[in-house]
Structures are given as structure tokens and as C-alpha cells.
Amino acid sequence: MDANVLKALEHDKLVDFTTTGRKSGQARKLEIRHHVFDGKVYIAGLKGLKGWYANLVGDANFTLHLKQSMQVDVPVKARLITDGAERRMLFPLVIESYASNELTMEHIDEYIESGHIIEVQAR
Numbered sequence: 001m002d003a004n005v006l007k008a009l010e011h012d013k014l015v016d017f018t019t020t021g022r023k024s025g026q027a028r029k030l031e032i033r034h035h036v037f038d039g040k041v042y043i044a045g046l047k048g049l050k051g052w053y054a055n056l057v058g059d060a061n062f063t064l065h066l067k068q069s070m071q072v073d074v075p076v077k078a079r080l081i082t083d084g085a086e087r088r089m090l091f092p093l094v095i096e097s098y099a100s101n102e103l104t105m106e107h108i109d110e111y112i113e114s115g116h117i118i119e120v121q122a123r
Contacts, residue, residue, distance in 0.1 A: 001041065001074075001122045008070040010036045016065035017043070022058030029065075034120070037093050041120040043078075044094045046111050053116040056080065061123060078118040087112045 009015070018029040030052060035042045045053055056062060056078040064074045081087055091111045 001076075001120075004070065005066065005072065005074055006036070006039065006041070008066055008068070008072075009034060009041055012066065012068040012070075014068065016067060017052070018063045018065065019052055019055035020059045020062070022055050028052070028055060035094055035097050037090070042081075042090065042094070043118050043120060044091070045116040046091075046094070047114060050116050053080075053118070056118060064120060075123045076120050077123045079121055081117045081119060084112070087115075087117060090117055091115060 013033055014031055015034050016029055016031050018027050020026070021028050028051065032043055032052070035044065043052075057080065060078045060080070062076060062078060064076050066072050066074065081090065091108060092105065094117070095105060095108065095111070
């Protein structure tokens with residue numbers, strides 16, 4: 001990923017991203033929080049079925065829209081993280097990054113089991 005984009009993502013908290021609907025084929029855009037750990041960008045959904053994740057299962061290519069410290073659209077692809085050991089390593093980092101009382105390690109096994117997480121990679 002471009003160094004300037006990565007620097008912006010390390011600073012910013014929110015991005016928009018556009019996936020392709022797996023059934024409709026329509027563009028689906030939403031705002032989401034992202035996470036940067038060790039120079040890699042991740043997007044996670046902690047509970048329940050997420051439409052954005054299902055869309056990425058169908059087509060891993062999507063567009064990341066930076067909108068805070070830098071305004072740019074970046075074509076990227078998702079690496080779906082399904083390996084249990086990798087999920088067990090990443091979900092605690094996601095929880096810690098929220099600095100919120102509503103997300104606690106008490107539910108970490110549930111997040112690892114039923115949450116969704118992707119690594120955002122350059123296309």
C-alpha cells in the first residue's frame with residue numbers, strides 16, 4: 001500500500017468503502033472503522049452476519065475511500081482471515097483499539113468465533 005495512504009490510515013479513524021453486492025451486483029458503500037497493526041490495515045465486524053463481509057466473500061475487490069486527513073479512493077482487495085490462530089491474535093488488538101467499556105475481552109471467544117476480519121491489501 002502507498003506510504004502516504006498508510007500514514008493517513010494510521011492517523012484517521014474512519015473510512016468509507018464500496019463493495020459489490022453479491023446478489024444485486026450493485027455498489028454498496030458504508031462507513032466503517034479500520035485498524036492498523038504493524039503496518040497492515042484491517043477491518044473487523046465483531047458480531048453477527050455483516051453484508052459487507054458477505055459481499056467480499058463473493059468479490060474480494062473493493063474501494064477504500066479515505067476522507068479525513070487525505071481524500072483519495074484506493075482500489076484494494078480483501079484477504080479474509082479465517083485461520084483460528086491469526087484471528088485469536090488479531091481480535092484482542094481490535095478490542096483494545098476501541099478504548100470503550102462496551103467492548104471487553106470478556107467476550108473475546110465470541111468475537112473470534114463469530115466475528116469477521118479482513119486484511120486490506122493493495123490490488
